[in-house]
Amino acid sequence: MPPSLCIELSDTEQARLLGIARQSIAEGLASGRALQVDLEQMQENLRGRAAVFITLTRSGELRGCVGSLQAVEPLAQAVATSAFNAAFRDRRFGQLRDDELDAIRIEISVLSEMEPIDADSRRILLDSLQPGVDGLLLEDGGYRSTFLPKVWEKIGSAEEFLQQLLLKAGLGAGHWSNTLRCHRYYTFSFAEK
Secondary structure, eight states, X not given: OOOOOXXXXXXXXXHHHXXXXXXXXXXXXXXXXXXXXXXXXXXXXXXXXEEEEEEEEETTEEEXXXXXXXXXXXXXXXXXXXXXXXXXXXTTSOOOOGGGGGGEEEEEEEEOOOEEOOOSSHHHHHHHOXXXXXXXXXXXXXXXXXXOGGGGXXXXXXXXXXXXXXXXXXXXXXXXXXXOEEEEEOEEEEEOO
């Protein structure tokens, strides 16, 4: 099945969103709060609700990644909020410091809607995954975890992708149950040069 595009953004809109993300991080360093975007000044495409993840890297290494799997804010504000959270609220890292701002690279991923995967066995789930294309959300009881499609760049096989995602959720690498729910999604991603 071909990926369903979640959004199309012009080069100008992408540049605007990357600027908002960087500005929100700078605002966070200055005031401790995310940038509040003036939506009236935004193109229509940037005012629609969207689910977004912001990934920060420094020298090619992850420095923060935070976002939302559900479209709860207008795209421009979701970018500002997620950029702030990636810089200051990713529990895996300390808060971004002033001296790191110029060294980080920002990537924005806009998510499609979630599509349930009907898989009643681990093998069916693995066979349905599209490496390099699918993002995956797993939920079982109170356990929940996701990997963006970008993670395929570091994890080559569907088996390892699933194992690492289960471990990230706090479940065993070989976990399978009748209550495990799986959803796929796609992203439109772009980054600073």
